[in-house]
Amino acid sequence: MLNIIVYQIYRKIQPFLQKDMTKKDKKTEEIILQSAEKVFFEKGYAGAKTTEIAKNSGVGHAMLHYYFRTKENLFQIVFERNVELLTNSVFSGLEKQGSFKEIIISLISNHFDFVRNNPKLVLFIINEINRNNNNNTIWKEVSAPILTKVSAQITERINKEKKTGNIRDIDPFNFIVTIISLNLFVFVAHPLINNIKHFTKKEYEAFLERRKQENIRLVLMALQP
Amino acid sequence: MLNIIVYQIYRKIQPFLQKDMTKKDKKTEEIILQSAEKVFFEKGYAGAKTTEIAKNSGVGHAMLHYYFRTKENLFQIVFERNVELLTNSVFSGLEKQGSFKEIIISLISNHFDFVRNNPKLVLFIINEINRNNNNNTIWKEVSAPILTKVSAQITERINKEKKTGNIRDIDPFNFIVTIISLNLFVFVAHPLINNIKHFTKKEYEAFLERRKQENIRLVLMALQP
């Protein structure tokens, strides 16, 4: 009898206890997370069912709640992970040293490759920001400081180049919007595009590679005086 | 007793009967449709609840099923309506007569204006094609014939221009992808953009107008030899 009461108290506080993350623990937890990411990416928050996520993980459904308590909790972890990934991807190209042109090329190229490797990520984030204002706040808090910094760096370089007369009088924000429009849209609108052309996998790969070169070319042209 | 049986039979076959569409009828039906469109656009199929659609319409919840039988039915009507709208929007610019450059400008401009007036439409269609293969089929059936025609027209004009040397050797499909990437992305990614800049309504309008001009400029530049 006492056993049962102690057990029930334990059950109540257990989720709040810091876990040890033994090897086995980490594995199941991570498997559920990956399954959750997959299902959330494909169906969005409302369309994703915890039963499906669990079935996908190959563990009992109760495990999902044991590790993450609620669907909302699980979602938040997936969402934040990916907001950070996306935000940081903008950075990777900027760290290169070199001429303005070289930096722009590496920025576009790295960013394009990141999205190519995570083709469902952008649409997922856009949808979830639209759905829930709290996600919007997370996006702002995580991405704003980094994007502001990146934006400032690009603006500074653009203004410097303007003075030398190497590039035209372009608005930095519009310049950035051009880059992300060209880089992201093919992945966001993948079904629209793949339905017009019926690409095989290889053809699609080739199309993306051409697309990347085309984007670099277009953006550099946009800079010309 | 007999009355009840007759009534029950009537209830069964009623939904399949062609309706007369009296004035009153049309009104309620259309109100529900509009409410459904609004909610489906905002929350997608899974996130939209028939109770919310009904509440939004100001009629009893049962009315929704009375007119449309199922959520799926109601959705299909909204979806097909909007696939047709989007597909036809591509056309409106092409009908103009004039030089190649003029046609391209009117195409981009009309298309951009259409999406500006229906900012949530594209994201809705992309998501629903992703979600359900049947929607994908509808998209293909409705849009393919029209888009193929438009694509062929553009290709023909491009090839003609190539011979005169007025434009560079550009791949027509990539050219079209460039146009729709630039035109659609700002609307699809509206929350991402509006979170970086905190535009007022007026500022946002001005941004969109600049964006349209920028897109025209970029596309014309992309054509230059």
Added chain:
DNA sequence: ATTATCTATAGATCTATAGATAATGC
């Protein structure tokens, strides 16, 4: 002793229908 896992199910939510009643048109 502690942690991980399973089965069964409570409780909430959502779609759809039953059945009754009100409104409309001939």
Added chain:
DNA sequence: ATTATCTATAGATCTATAGATAATGC
């Protein structure tokens, strides 16, 4: 007589938890 509408609720689906048992680590 026909059509439109309402209230109440059945039935399905989904999230979350209870309670028991198995696996793990000290």
